[in-house]
Amino acid sequence: MFAVLSTARKSITRATAVLSLLALAACDPSMFPATGGFGGPSINTSKPVPVALLVPYESAQEADNGMAQSIENAARMAMADLNGVQIDLRVYPTQGQAEGAQVAAARAVSEGAKIILGPVYGGSAKLAGLSVKDAGVNVLSFSNNTAIAGDNVFVLGSTFDNTADRLVRFAATQGKQRIMIVNALSPAETAGAMAIKGAIARNGASLAAEQSFELSQEDVFNSVQPIASTVRSTGADAIFFTSGNDGAMPLFAQMLPEAGIESPAPQYIGLQRLNVPSSALSLPGLQGSWFAIPDQALAQNFSSRYAASYGQAPHALAGYAYDGIAAIGALVQSGDSQALTAQALTRGSGFVGVNGIFRLNSDGTNQRGLAVATIQDNQVVEIDPAPRAFGGAGF
Known part of the structure; x- marks a missing residue:
């Protein structure tokens, strides 16, 4: 091997x-500092x-x-x-x-x-x-x-917690307080969904709904209409996705707008960086989405x-x-x-x-100062700068 x-x-x-x-060291503590x-x-x-x-x-x-x-x-x-x-x-x-x-x-x-x-x-x-x-x-x-x-x-x-906190806090200041979570049933994305729930509870927002799906193209397709129906029935004004562009996000970015659910109404928010890879910047459905960057x-x-x-x-x-x-x-x-x-x-x-x-x-764990960015005209645009000190804006 x-x-x-x-x-x-x-x-x-x-x-x-x-x-x-x-x-030997276990018997001789002097070998450790x-x-x-x-x-x-x-x-x-x-x-x-x-x-x-x-x-x-x-x-x-x-x-x-x-x-x-x-x-x-x-x-x-x-x-x-x-x-x-x-x-x-x-x-x-x-x-x-x-x-x-x-x-x-x-x-x-x-x-x-x-x-x-x-x-x-x-x-x-x-x-x-x-x-x-x-x-x-x-x-x-x-x-x-x-x-x-x-x-x-x-x-x-x-960490997921840090990123979710930054994005939920910003969303709340922009009037996007009824948040729906959409995640794949994988360990990482399930953990991401839990982090978003914690951030919602800590930052004065509310959990409008949750929708999960299996990691398969068929299940992503089948989840689109339920997501769209849930957004309409709950009045969710933001959808927080745990998937990235190496997963389900490109399909959602294509199919949800076709179903009438297009950012910024409701606002798309990504737990992962939606500008990676750079080819994702040209996806029409990701224009106007929010994500965190250093x-x-x-x-x-x-x-x-x-x-x-x-x-x-x-x-x-x-x-x-x-x-x-x-x-x-x-x-x-x-x-x-x-x-x-x-x-x-x-x-x-x-x-x-x-x-x-x-x-x-x-x-x-840790806290990191992050900026909030969006995609406009196929380019990354910073819409809320990263804080330069703890206790200031962004924290």
Whole structure:
């Protein structure tokens, strides 16, 4: 299954060695960093701070290795931008597997890491967090899966809850308060629907109706008339779709207008970015739809700088690596030995990353400042800018 058998053998040998080290460490607490009283290890800010980066190098999937390189590149870009803070970045391959991440995290901590950045996948982050929890080391995962957040595991990825909150809050200010949810019966879209329900309850809107469908072209076709009938009977003034353009959304964008249900009456809202891929911008049914996007000025600046340095666009997750290093650097710059504790990581003012402002919550989730955009004349148009500070417009 592995592209190079010798690589797999080396990984197995390394894993066995690290597991042996862990067995010894379990009997000798001094092999782990001392923990502070606020949920994290003490650090010496006068020296380079050891940071472990867990990425899926040595994966059997070539795409994982390319992703890993892009993430590492972005982390090193962030390090170069730090003002007077020295980071000792130590890169650990996970092979793209949960067990690999677990071993890598434990090895990183045994070798002195004070915080872990990564891994990518939710299951990997959960095991990585468990393996270093007793050592008091926090994990900043690139995942957006809130189910694995908590204790010492934080997710940096943009979450359904955050996106739904931003869009429902904006919709309510525009008089679009009776919201119908349309979702596929998949785990991800069901989770998205739950996030929208929570956002509706938190932001003074009302749930007009729900409509779900199986992930098949036939079931999407069959759901169009029931959706149209429900919109008319309930007076819903917005339809919040969990599907993206890689799923059911292009069919809905074509068939619902044919059934007389066309944005902005009711308003189409997408939990996923409806401008991806760029070919979707020309779909007539998506004109006038709403969706959330990162702070475009910051995101485009990062993408341009990355391309100038590495000759290609960054991976979609690369910005989270930059954000993680930026947050660590901002905290370490304070000179506080408790700078990487959970209490410090969850400071209310948050941080500024390449996609805008963000902050980590005590439950391991996050909030990110997002803009609201629409599609007009086949182009993305920002209609409500991303906030530049917490507590202001958009939050």
